[in-house]
Each structure stands twice: as C-alpha cells, then as structure tokens.
Amino acid sequence: MLQSEDRGVVPTTKLVKQMIHDRMDGLTRSERQLASVLLQDYPMGGLQSITKLAGAAGVSTPTVIRMARKLGFDGFPDLQDALREEVAAQIKKPISKRDAWMVDEGAEHPLMRFAQVVWTNMRHTLERIDTKMFDKVARLLADTSRPLYVVGGRITRSNADYLFNHMQIIRPHVTMLGNSANVWPQYLLDMDERSVLVVFDIRRYETHLEKLAQIASERGATVVLFTDQWGSPIGRCADSTFNGLVEAPSSWDSTIALQLIVEALIAEVQEARWEESKERIEELEAMFSSTRLFRNQG
Incomplete structure (x- = not known):
C-alpha cells in the first residue's frame, strides 16, 4: 500500500531547508550563522563532517548538534541521513520512481488513486x-x-x-x-x-x-x-x-x-x-x- 498521511497520497515530510526556514526565528545568532552556511551550499554543505561544517560557519560542534536537535533530529547524523535521502530522491530514475509506488491490486481505480495524489500535491504546494x-x-x-x-x-x-x-x-x-x-x-x-x-x-x-x-x-x-x-x-x-x-x-x-x-x-x-x-x-x-x-x- 502507499505510505502517507492520507490514503493513496504522497508523503509530506518537509525538506531540511524548509525546517530551517520554519524555525529560523527561534535560532540563536550562531545557529543562524550555521543555517546560512547550510542554505548557501544546500544540500551538499550539510554532508561534510561536523568539524568541517562547524569550521566553515565559524561555530562550535555543539552548536551544530544543538541546531540539528532544534530541527527535530536526534543529532547531526540523522540530519545528514535526511539530506542523503533528498539527494537520492533528486536523481531517482524513472524506473525507480515507479517501483517506489507499489500499490495493493485491490486498491481503488487507478484514475482516482492518481487524482488523489495530484490533489495532495496541489494542496501542499499551495500551503507552502x-x-x-x-x-x-x-x-x-x-x-x-x-x-x-x-x-x-x-x-x-x-x-x-x-x-x-x-x-x-x-x-x-x-x-x-x-x-x-x-x-x-x-x-x-x-x-x-x-x-x-x-x-x-x-x-x-x-x-x-x-x-x-x-x-x-x-x-x-x-x-x-x-x-x-x-x-x-x-x-x-x-x-x-x-x-x-x-x-x-x-x-x-x-x-x-x-x-x-x-x-x-x-x-x-x-x-x-x-x-x-x-x-x-x-x-x-x-x-x-x-x-x-x-x-x-x-
């Protein structure tokens, strides 16, 4: 079956950069400095080692960990895993896209299923x-x-x-x-x-x-x-x-x-x-x- 918050529609997990934008007002000055570096070279900037990222932003490694947790991750490695998943999704080939949408043969008519997905795409696009x-x-x-x-x-x-x-x-x-x-x-x-x-x-x-x-x-x-x-x-x-x-x-x-x-x-x-x-x-x-x-x- 399709995995999502609504039956038959796409997942709505936010991208890391969207999480950063959403929480920008609640970040400290050093965390905002770090966020700026992450967004300037997104998503690759967040895939370097924690020490290199901290050095590039001019902050401490605990600041990197603290900001990752403020974004909702358990730590910096989880944030990097999310970024890797984003990169993998960006370069996904057409055949891989189809395989990711395996559905139950007993599900509703394909036209309705596809329409539900498209409607959810439009709804979340408009929300953002x-x-x-x-x-x-x-x-x-x-x-x-x-x-x-x-x-x-x-x-x-x-x-x-x-x-x-x-x-x-x-x-x-x-x-x-x-x-x-x-x-x-x-x-x-x-x-x-x-x-x-x-x-x-x-x-x-x-x-x-x-x-x-x-x-x-x-x-x-x-x-x-x-x-x-x-x-x-x-x-x-x-x-x-x-x-x-x-x-x-x-x-x-x-x-x-x-x-x-x-x-x-x-x-x-x-x-x-x-x-x-x-x-x-x-x-x-x-x-x-x-x-x-x-x-x-x-």
Missing part, C-alpha cells in the same frame, strides 16, 4: 507558497517594459509553452527560447537588467538550463524559477522560486501543481492588463476571422 512572491512575479510578468523570456526542460517544455502562448496574447515582448541550447547565446545577447527569464526545471536537473540562468542573472536579468520540492540548482541565482510537489504513482513526475501556479499567474496578469489584453485578443480574433484559420462559431 509565498503569496507575496506570487504577487511580485505577477507584477513582473504584467510589466511590458520588461521583455519576457521563457524556457523549459525536456519534461517541462510543455509548461513553458503554455505560459508563453498565453503571455504572448496578453502582452507584447514575449520570447520562447528555441529547443536547441546551441542558439541560446543569441537570446542572451538581448538580455539585460530589464529582462525577465522564466525557467522550468525539475529533478534530474538540466545543466544547460542552469548555465543559461546563471549567465542571464550575471547580465542583470530577473530569473523566475519553477521547480520541484527539492529545488533545482538554478535556485542559487533565481530571484523568485516556485516549488511544486511532483511525485506521483508513475515512472514520471507530475507537473500539475506547477501548472496550477502558472495558470493562476496568467489569470492575474490578464486581470492586471485587462483593457490592453482585451484589445489584443479582439485584434487576434479579427486576424483569425480574416484569414479563416478557425471556423466561425455561430
């Missing part, structure tokens, strides 16, 4: 989302003085396409980066401090996307990242990051939780630019009518 960040990103996407660039990975390309197609209707100056990374430098030429780059990248993270985001950030562009619960390495240079739960009873991850955020952003941007986007939609429909690309609706 920063609504102020959502509002800030919506304002960014609605600002036509900020050229918008969109790119996705092998699996998330469809999410990027969806965002691009709608943003292109709502506002001008929207560019979808080509499939080949070889041509990306040509897009980077036009990116500067006015530009916004939206990147989709989930586990088995793609190094060429990380390089793209890094260079765009160095050129002054604002980087918005859509990723999974573990977090793409792009998060290190992203200005805003949306984390969505992606695990599902399949060899493949589900991006529905991320898509929920995308569609909500599209709705918010259209509302913010309603008069302008209405004109664009009407003009677009007139073009469709004149070129007869679509059959007239009665």
Whole structure:
C-alpha cells in the first residue's frame, strides 16, 4: 500500500531547508550563522563532517548538534541521513520512481488513486507558497517594459509553452527560447537588467538550463524559477522560486501543481492588463476571422 498521511497520497515530510526556514526565528545568532552556511551550499554543505561544517560557519560542534536537535533530529547524523535521502530522491530514475509506488491490486481505480495524489500535491504546494512572491512575479510578468523570456526542460517544455502562448496574447515582448541550447547565446545577447527569464526545471536537473540562468542573472536579468520540492540548482541565482510537489504513482513526475501556479499567474496578469489584453485578443480574433484559420462559431 502507499505510505502517507492520507490514503493513496504522497508523503509530506518537509525538506531540511524548509525546517530551517520554519524555525529560523527561534535560532540563536550562531545557529543562524550555521543555517546560512547550510542554505548557501544546500544540500551538499550539510554532508561534510561536523568539524568541517562547524569550521566553515565559524561555530562550535555543539552548536551544530544543538541546531540539528532544534530541527527535530536526534543529532547531526540523522540530519545528514535526511539530506542523503533528498539527494537520492533528486536523481531517482524513472524506473525507480515507479517501483517506489507499489500499490495493493485491490486498491481503488487507478484514475482516482492518481487524482488523489495530484490533489495532495496541489494542496501542499499551495500551503507552502509565498503569496507575496506570487504577487511580485505577477507584477513582473504584467510589466511590458520588461521583455519576457521563457524556457523549459525536456519534461517541462510543455509548461513553458503554455505560459508563453498565453503571455504572448496578453502582452507584447514575449520570447520562447528555441529547443536547441546551441542558439541560446543569441537570446542572451538581448538580455539585460530589464529582462525577465522564466525557467522550468525539475529533478534530474538540466545543466544547460542552469548555465543559461546563471549567465542571464550575471547580465542583470530577473530569473523566475519553477521547480520541484527539492529545488533545482538554478535556485542559487533565481530571484523568485516556485516549488511544486511532483511525485506521483508513475515512472514520471507530475507537473500539475506547477501548472496550477502558472495558470493562476496568467489569470492575474490578464486581470492586471485587462483593457490592453482585451484589445489584443479582439485584434487576434479579427486576424483569425480574416484569414479563416478557425471556423466561425455561430
């Protein structure tokens, strides 16, 4: 059977970095110093020896142990075990993902089981989302003085396409980066401090996307990242990051939780630019009518 807090849904154990953020206000100054070091090189920073970690943070080893216990672990080794499990989950291959979701053959219909998992993903994603960040990103996407660039990975390309197609209707100056990374430098030429780059990248993270985001950030562009619960390495240079739960009873991850955020952003941007986007939609429909690309609706 599936192991979880709800029947048929994904586990909701928090990541170590989420535990750190949740308890930051209750940490001492030296513990916050340690937390900063852990988050700067997450999760690898926490996998070094306790003496090296303490030295890097400029704190004592008892401080490391004390903070681990404040996070809910029995000690530093348990914290490291949690970090190792996170790393293993990030690089899990599709076949391994399916094996992890072995279920009772007598369970409910697969459609309902899958829907329960996806619903739980969405619910927990929404519980963790920063609504102020959502509002800030919506304002960014609605600002036509900020050229918008969109790119996705092998699996998330469809999410990027969806965002691009709608943003292109709502506002001008929207560019979808080509499939080949070889041509990306040509897009980077036009990116500067006015530009916004939206990147989709989930586990088995793609190094060429990380390089793209890094260079765009160095050129002054604002980087918005859509990723999974573990977090793409792009998060290190992203200005805003949306984390969505992606695990599902399949060899493949589900991006529905991320898509929920995308569609909500599209709705918010259209509302913010309603008069302008209405004109664009009407003009677009007139073009469709004149070129007869679509059959007239009665």
